[in-house]
Amino acid sequence: MTLPAGAAAVLGAVAASPPAPLQSGSALDPVLAPIYYLLDLWSLLMTALGDATGLELLQYGFMHRAILVGLCIGVMAPLIGTFLVHRQLALIGDALAHTAFAGVAVGLFLNGVLSLGVSPYLTAVVVAVLAALLIEVISEVTDAYNDVSMAIVLSTGFALGTVLISLNAGGLAVGINQYLFGNLSTVSAENAAILLVLFAVIVGTVALTRNQLLYVTFDETAAEVSGIPVNWYNRVMVMLTALVVVGAMQIMGVILVAAMLVVPVAGASQVSRSFGESLLVSVVLAELAVLLGIGAAYYGEATAGGVIVLVAVAIYALAVVAGKLREARGDDDAPELGGIDAEDDAATASD
Structure with missing residues (x-):
């Protein structure tokens, strides 16, 4: 089989230019060294793809990391958000985003005061x-x-963050803005590596516990009767949500991070017939919002997080219209959110 010219150019450039180990100057470098190598491979691939397509944004290292982080967020956020929306916990992302803001303030405070x-x-x-x-x-x-x-x-998390900022306003007030609103150019190699670790933990945990999480999501009482430790799985879910929030905060910012947990899932629910389909469609919609949003933010010189959310909301509106058109055609047999594929997966979880 003959590869297209563009694809051959990309693969040839990557093969001809083995990456050098990336260093970020952090104490975590020895631990994250293998991930830095993967980041270098990704950067080479993006550079070669940029040369083949002529896209300017693919010529810069910070955009390579931003795109990779965005793609990971596009999987993690709806993966967890689908469970949260079905459990009517959509606002937990907002709560954890504000406490993550406090965590950032703690880190900046420790760096500024204790070095x-x-x-x-x-x-x-x-x-x-x-x-x-x-x-x-x-x-x-x-x-x-x-x-x-x-x-x-x-309220406690946000209060703690504001107190720490006020105690060292000279250093924190400036540095905190990138965490509040997100910034494509501030996705460092270390932060991207940490995000990849979080991505692996989140996706791996959901893959291993999907049936149990689904059973607990749709029927806690039946799950508890069947012997599933409901409280433990509830804690797993909120901890995974916290990891998603921190990961997405890099380009979304604290203020907008909760949107990626909810908006793609809400859009998917308008056109999906089952839980599995809803999960898949929400990931596709999230990835579409991330890629279009990052591109528009780069060329329009706008804040990436805000643009991504606006694109996601626009996609949600289109999904609503598509759902209404389907109903108007009489194809309205899609199940409600609370009942999609719950029975089969719950039975599997209880075995």
Whole structure:
């Protein structure tokens, strides 16, 4: 089989230019060295693809990392968001985003005051995961509704972040903007490597526990009766949500990160007939929003996170129209969100 000229050029450039190990100057470099090598391979592939297609944005290293991070977010966010939306926990992403903001402030504070050199994204991961567990603990111990515990954690996290910023306003007030609004150019090699680790953890965990998570999502009582540790799987889900939020924060920013957990899933629900189809379609819609948004943000010199969300909302609107047109044609037998493919997967989980 003969490869197209463009594809042959891309593969030839990558094969002819083996990457040199990438260094970010961090203490994590020895641990992340294999991932840096993969990032170098990705960068070479993007550069060769840019040469073959003439796309300007593919000629820059920071765009290579931004595109890779965006593609990972396009899988992670709807993968977790589909479960959250079906469990009516769409706002938990917003709560954890605000606590991730506190985690970033903790990292910047430690670096500015104690000169520890720790990555703010690592502290954001730790704080967001702890906050996710706290949401579940408050709900279990106090019998409060989930929205109450989310509101408490959200306000506490944001308050902690603002206090830390005010204590060292000179250094933090400037550095915090990139985390609030996101920035394509600030996706460093270390942050991209951390994101790839989070991606592997999230996708791997969902692949291993999908049936149990689905059973708990649609019928907690039946899942508990069948012997599934419901509380444990609830905690797994909120911790995975925290990891997604921190990963997406790099280009989406704290303010907009929750949108990628919800909007693609909401769009997919308008045109999907089953849970599996909804999951697949939401990933496709998210990837489309990310790629179009990054391209539009680069050429329009706009904030990437805002553009990606606007594109995602536009795609959602188109999905709503498509769903209504299908209903008008009489093809309205798509099941409701609460019932799609729940029975078969739940039966599998209980075996």
